[in-house]
Amino acid sequence: xxxxxxxxxFVMACFVGYYVVWxxxxxxxxxLMAVTNAISSVIVVGALIAAAASGSxxxxxxxxxxxxxxxxNIFGGFAVxxxxxxxxxxxxxx
Amino acid sequence: MxxxxxxxxxxxxxxISGVLFILALRGLSSPATSRRGNRFGIIxxxxxxxxxxxxxxxxxxxxxxxALAIGGGIGWFTARKIAMTDMPQLVAAFHSLVGxxxxxxxxxxxxxxxxxxIAGADGLIHTQSRIEMGLGIAIGAITFxxxxxxxxxxxxxxxGAPIQLPxxxxxxxxxxxxxxxxxxxxxxxxxxxxxxxxxxxSFLIGFLLIIPIGGADMPVVVSMLNSYSGWAAxxxxxxxxxxxxxxxxxxxxxxxxxxSYIMCKAMNRSFLSVIAGGFGAVADTSGGAAKxxxxxxxxxxxxxxxxxxxAENVIxxxxxxxxxxxxxHALREMGDQxxxxxxxxxxxxxxxxxxxxxxMNVLLAEANVPYDEVFELEDINSEFAxxxxxFIIGANDVVNPAAKSDKxxxxxxxxxxxxxxxxxxxxxxxxxxxxxxxxxxxDVFYMDQTMMLLADAKKMVEDIIKALAH
Numbered sequence: 001x002x003x004x005x006x007x008x009x010f011v012m013a014c015f016v017g018y019y020v021v022w023x024x025x026x027x028x029x030x031x032l033m034a035v036t037n038a039i040s041s042v043i044v045v046g047a048l049i050a051a052a053a054s055g056s057x058x059x060x061x062x063x064x065x066x067x068x069x070x071x072x073n074i075f076g077g078f079a080v081x082x083x084x085x086x087x088x089x090x091x092x093x094x
Numbered sequence: 095m096x097x098x099x100x101x102x103x104x105x106x107x108x109x110i111s112g113v114l115f116i117l118a119l120r121g122l123s124s125p126a127t128s129r130r131g132n133r134f135g136i137i138x139x140x141x142x143x144x145x146x147x148x149x150x151x152x153x154x155x156x157x158x159x160x161a162l163a164i165g166g167g168i169g170w171f172t173a174r175k176i177a178m179t180d181m182p183q184l185v186a187a188f189h190s191l192v193g194x195x196x197x198x199x200x201x202x203x204x205x206x207x208x209x210x211x212i213a214g215a216d217g218l219i220h221t222q223s224r225i226e227m228g229l230g231i232a233i234g235a236i237t238f239x240x241x242x243x244x245x246x247x248x249x250x251x252x253x254g255a256p257i258q259l260p261x262x263x264x265x266x267x268x269x270x271x272x273x274x275x276x277x278x279x280x281x282x283x284x285x286x287x288x289x290x291x292x293x294x295x296s297f298l299i300g301f302l303l304i305i306p307i308g309g310a311d312m313p314v315v316v317s318m319l320n321s322y323s324g325w326a327a328x329x330x331x332x333x334x335x336x337x338x339x340x341x342x343x344x345x346x347x348x349x350x351x352x353x354s355y356i357m358c359k360a361m362n363r364s365f366l367s368v369i370a371g372g373f374g375a376v377a378d379t380s381g382g383a384a385k386x387x388x389x390x391x392x393x394x395x396x397x398x399x400x401x402x403x404x405a406e407n408v409i410x411x412x413x414x415x416x417x418x419x420x421x422x423h424a425l426r427e428m429g430d431q432x433x434x435x436x437x438x439x440x441x442x443x444x445x446x447x448x449x450x451x452x453x454m455n456v457l458l459a460e461a462n463v464p465y466d467e468v469f470e471l472e473d474i475n476s477e478f479a480x481x482x483x484x485f486i487i488g489a490n491d492v493v494n495p496a497a498k499s500d501k502x503x504x505x506x507x508x509x510x511x512x513x514x515x516x517x518x519x520x521x522x523x524x525x526x527x528x529x530x531x532x533x534x535x536x537d538v539f540y541m542d543q544t545m546m547l548l549a550d551a552k553k554m555v556e557d558i559i560k561a562l563a564h
Contacts, residue, residue: 003222006332006340013341016116017348024122026445026470029353029452030181031132032122033320036346037188039115039135040327043195045108046210046334048146050202051161053209054153059202064154066198067161069191074139076169077188080181081132083173084456088125091464 031084038077044070105337107145112341114138119345125465142338178460179417182316182449183248189319190241193300196234196326197293200227203333204289210334221281223333228277230329231289232296237322239300244315247304248449256308269299303369310414310491312449313357314368321350353451360445360471362497362507390526393545395554398520399561401545402428405482405518407438409474411511412454413447415488415522419551425487426461428555431562440477441468442511444492475512484516486538487551490523494536519544522551 050063121131207213212223246252328343496503497510
């Protein structure tokens, strides 16, 4: 992909992020951090490429290390977000 | 199959992941849609991982499976076990992992550039990729060491007080310029030492940046590191030409930046002054001045229970002290009892209450306080004039009227709750000696309508509950 198209995606995504995050209710700012944490572990993609590739043993092991770190975050991040979100309840209507 | 340019299927799948991540954040606009949002996020991540595994020749599947299982197991177990009051340090720890993962990915891309499709046949890495890689590693390393310090401070394993080195601004600036210069030099010379020094200096500056920042500024720090972890992922996305990583990185980066902005605004401090640190030092000089003894009233749990029972409107203001004392469950029970007596109970949360954005909301949610009884500063501040009791538990600076009137106060200009307008103020505090994080004395202690309830927050609330039952 050309640099300019990647840059376009990046800039557009920053704007999307700006508007989407302002619409997040302040009560959910902690879950927001937990879930952004989880999704930023999409860096696992790079880790998997490194771990899967043949050619450099040290690169592979670094990649595997990154896979471990990122998957702690993926599982931990989504699980803890789900746990928090499950606690937010409305007043029971009687 | 050569792993270079991703094929059309993969590009599409990564785009879908990116869109699902946007929807995950969009879901957080209300608690009702948030759980579905989280599921979108999980689906997006699954798509990204599966796509990567399907579109790359895999030389080491068993190792990868083991790595995923180890990491996933640790993550899952931690998420199940962690106490809600420990959420700030957990988030800081997670940030550090993203940072370190970015460093490791950057390094493996450096060591095996052909696998990432970023080098020519001669093994020379493309100039543009070198910049992206260098910046990615640098941001990742700063995120890592900064988050480790934030974690240690939040977990109480290291003093929360600001630690100020002499000449730190010069050292920081020099280190930063050194990193940028070396990334520039890296485009000319792809020797190992260049990238190694960039990594080392970046670890160092992450450490130096967070060391001088004190406890109550932690919401800003945690948000800022959140932002950095996003930019690190985005930089790696540029290196790997991966849309999912770029979209996610941009989302997370802006999310953290916006949260930092909200936190700074709620303290009326500029982002730069927080990052430069030294709030504690300012407060030391003003707080160290001789204070005259002023009269204040001490109340008992019975007095408090009596007044609360007779009240019509009660507004509860929780702060970090409530989290420390783990008083949220007792507090909710007290709220229930009051409601049974026909009292209208509301909770008021300051944006910087606690150690991370939304910290108090999570604790109240954990204690089963319905979220429609919890209000933000600007939504409830006008109601204190009608409130019979403002019940302050573990908060201090966020109710200090000095922020409105005293221009010399370090917290001047910070938006605060107008508790002085309430008929009665109940202030739970451990003792009269401590004066909040900012070190500023609080006029609320000495007002005629203030009743100081000096005890551990949880114990005091439990005693009030007992007294209410009579």
